[in-house]
Amino acid sequence: MPQALCRLGRLHLHRVAAWRDPTPRQLPPPVRRPGGEAEDTDVSGSLSPFKRPKLGKWLTSKADEFDVIIAAKMDRLTRRSMHFNELLEWAQQNGKFIVCVEEGFDLSTPQGKMMARMTAVFAEAE
Template identity: 35%
Template sequence: MAATIAYLRVSTDDQTTATQRATIEEKHKIDTWFTDEATSGAIKAEQREGLSKLLQYVRKGDTVVVYAIDRLGRNTIDVLETVEALAAKEVAVISIREGFDLSTPMGKMMLTMLAGMAELERSNIKARQMAGIERAKAEGRALGREKTIDDAQVAQWRSENSASIKATAEHFDISTASVKRACRTAKG
């Protein structure tokens, strides 16, 4: 038999789930409750204990009710991934504040819009990241981890000892990729 499940989340210790619970109880008879309290929205959905348990618990035909869709994730992408995980299990999602049921045609349209917003957010994140990299390069800042390997020393040791890439990596306690890169760089 299908169950109606509620999920509640608040971000800080001084917040309470009481308002979310009362609003949900006004509109739905809930069989099971899952809660994450003092759990930042910055923590990905699947890493939250309550939501993780909910995702393991739900079955085909169940309905998950949330006070607001943002309770399901830290950003549009996270919300979409959570909703898609529930949809893959054929679980309906109802958000009271936004007033939609993702199992209805209107809800599916909302999900499509949510997917579009998530794609826009991904592209904006990538653009900001690339702009930051370009700015750092323009300022002459070194990117990536600080180099700790002396390429010439690695290449010389390998050559003098007729050592394999693996043996050289073990000798210097570095990866085989680092040995290959050091040998290429040392050659010029």
């Protein structure tokens, strides 16, 4: 059985199953251990995730304490497409998964990344 991942998020999931038509290679191992929570209330969504008071701390100095970032919606992570791209690149370079439950994109595929980036552009326009 794969090693359980440590998550950073506000949702309590026992298994990451937010992708559409998942195949075993697309799903990360089960998420069972809570790593922590980062809730930046009253902070603009246009601020870079790395500069937010709580989330930024996790991304810059506590990255070894979690494996998965779970957000209810993509626009809870950021409302700027540039910031989403930075976060996605950071996650890939650091071996992290990003799960946006409502959208359900598989960010391990080129198509999933493309759809997520397009959604980030629309979130910015709102």
